[in-house]
Amino acid sequence: MTGRGLQRRSWIREAVRIIEADANRSADTHLHVFPLPTDWGIDLYLKDESVHPTGSLKHRLARSLLLYGLVNGQIGPGTVLIEASSGSTAVSEAYFARMLGLEFVTVVPRKTSPEKISLIEFYGGRCHFVDSPAEMYSEAERLAEECNGHYLDQFTYAERATDWRGNNNIAESVYAQMVSERHPVPAWIVVGAGTGGTSATFGRYVRYRRHTTKVAVVDPENSSFYGAWQSRDLDHATGMSSRIEGIGRPRVEPSFVPGVIDEMLQVPDAGSLAAIRLLRERTGHWAGGSTGTNLYGTFVLISRMLEEGQAGSVVTLVCDGGERYADTYYNDDWLAEQNLDIKPYAAVFEEFLRSGKFLPPGV
Template identity: 55%
Template structure:
């Protein structure tokens, strides 16, 4: 019989206390309402995840992944934690590694925004860059073996580490809508990186027997929306410019059966939507939030055209301040061949005091 050293038990107890303390300090994020005068009767809400200590939705995931790793015995005193990420998860995991006194290495595409790289390093994390984003998984696993560390693997464990029954983002959304006119939303719109958040929301909707439907807003270059329509499609070539969402392969944490509708979104539409939303919401929003907003507007227009009223909830995933050198830089936009003008004009029409016809863009019903 092998007995775990008391010092390790004490360290684990203290580590979990540190994570609990962070959750108590962080509290719950705000639910912001956006009114679009051209679409009366439809209330749009944004769960503002940018207010987490590490500035994004991934703060929740990182805390859950560390808790999961600690309780599974995968992380202990002196463990080096490795993660494959396009930036935001790595920022949050670097933060928690710093709180626990652990080394952290982020394996990420070389094209990751400088602002995210700086944030990882602020918390003492190291960055290991790859030129081919599809190699992040293999490189992360190799580094974990070489460093005798733990590969966190958010793409596999995101849906397992989060409790979808209670104390999750979906439960918080419904609780915050309790006193609103339309307290049960017609739609919740999520984009997917790992797929973990969409899976959590979808499971919670089923668990509570809500009539709410779940829409996946997915970059056009991503595999997720294709896989929802044709399960035989499990990978694609190419990559989206929208960091943090969309993947070239179907990740283990993504469960397509939770999705009711998919809306593919062009990169230019995502960037334009982030800019327009930032102007009207009064908060700077990142590209993935723009992707969400584009899908929200499509759904809102379809509801309006059908004479329906109700609410739509989506996520403000992170702040646009992380993308000042990319999505909010006109030179970067030109260099990447993005024409934002037609998309911005289409979105701005939602804020005029006139009726707007449904957008001439198609969503694909998930099978």
């Protein structure tokens, strides 16, 4: 190996150490209990991913993507990191890029909110604008080739960058935290799909560890994942953007692995947003819309468990904090502009928490 090669290997070793040290400093995320009637015999837990340093579940993904690029020799000193993301993934990747002294550029639609752009730039990232969300992928590839950089490509590598067998992934963390609970092996784990990486990790882990847990994926309006799972047609595409940030895609992303999913539920956007207000009211936790989608799904499954006389536990995620959405999801004027009426769903939730029966509006 040449002197230059030795220097590169040395730099990569130090980069991996820096990222691992950050993980050790961050410790693990909390597992909260959502209050349910004690006589139901069912416990609901919320793994709070909003407490990561960059405030979301995507912190884990960004760490894995950078480590994946480092150990594969794709990232070295001076490598420009490129992504196609206007959301939490880009925020977290910018954080890790700055930690390693690397330039980070993310391709974003021109209509991306100033708040998101500011957060990416806060961590040292730079936004490269395109007119249409559909242009993001090809433009990210072009930029990476132009500058001889590395396209992190969350939508392709999310399912493989994380070690699904363990190594402190989110699934292993959940089971370790559940070990002293009255139902330590969850009956259900409920997650959304943005890249598909989280459901792939949970689905593979529970099979590898031979747990009886089932994995349910909740999907918002306009997303392609639900239709693809139902039809087993991975070319299924709505071509429409999701209003629930962080989950739902206009196309099926390469990291989506339908074979590890036991059930999918389609969740109305108004139901997701009513659920985060209920969460804040009942627990004090302020979360984003994707957490509401998760919570809606847990209520559906818990109602089914009660109907079938089953006891057990259900686990879902708090994906990010609600402060990012003060002007949208928690703003009544924004809801009215979007023609989203959350009141009927709030009544459904109140009836569910009283009786255990979940009956969506109009049923």
